[in-house]
Amino acid sequence: MFRLRSRKETAVVGLLRDVPPGRVYVDCSSCKRSGRYSVASLRERFGPDTSTLDILRTLTASCRYQRPPGSPPARKYEHLCLAAITLPPPRRPDIPVPPGVPYTIEVWTETGGGIEAQLAVIYPIDMARVAFRVACELWPKHEVTLGGIGAGSWRSENGRTRPAARQPPIRRPDRQAINDEGEGGEGGAHGGRLAAGIVASRQKDGAGEHAIGEAQDPLDGPMP
Incomplete structure (x- = not known):
């Protein structure tokens, strides 16, 4: 049993002239043998009109598990030749593109x-x-x-x-400024809530610095 494959595991049977330049790998998992060949050397040795299947059959002729064409089916526990040839991937043409950005x-x-x-x-x-x-x-x-x-x-x-309209960035409140005003006395999270109440009281009353004594915690109720 023979298997032909490319680098992408695609079964391909064709002539050696259609194989792009590169390295050809022949491996057999039954006899644990492998070989590496260049496409140029295989063309000189077998000719460009030789099929890749015939090349695989010739290169693995010494495998003791190989069965000639037309032989009867193998028995259940009989070993088979599992030779496979890996061809180089097809070369993609470089298509020119206009200068600039897409x-x-x-x-x-x-x-x-x-x-x-x-x-x-x-x-x-x-x-x-x-x-x-x-x-x-x-x-x-x-x-x-x-x-x-x-x-x-x-x-x-x-x-x-x-x-497309560009949306302005959303700016968050200056938490550092609020925490700085909330330091002293209570401190921590309670100081931050107190500072928020102070800022709200300043904006509401507009009385300046004396509004600090009248500030209320928006979460805990009136301050004692």
Whole structure:
């Protein structure tokens, strides 16, 4: 029994001329033997029109578990030749792209919870804008966005396109300032609540520093 595989475990049977340059691995788990060959040396030895299955059968001819073609099926406990040939992966062509940065067109769900699909990645900004307008017509009920470095962020809303509004950052209250005013006397968490009451009392009464004596803890009630 023979097995042909590539680096991605894809069974491929073809001619040696179709194999890309690289290393060919032949391993047999039954006899624990292995071999490494270059595609160039195999072409010189067997010729480019030889099939990879014939090459595997020739390279493993000395395996004692190998069965010739047309032999009867093996018995239940009989050992078999488990030789396999691993071919180099196919070479991917390097496709040139225009200079610059890509622009992405994405369509969002109707509820706005997330991206439903990424429609295209286009390099020229002029082509990206044309594709963006077409996407807005095909998905009129969805929000379509166009984003990329140098293009800003454009989105569609009810059939119109507009730049995406940038939300201002949400700032939290200055906890350090509140804690500093709440130190002394009670301290800790109670001092922080007292300071919050002082700030609220100052804003309400507008009486200046004398409002400190009239401050109330918003959680514990009137101070003694």
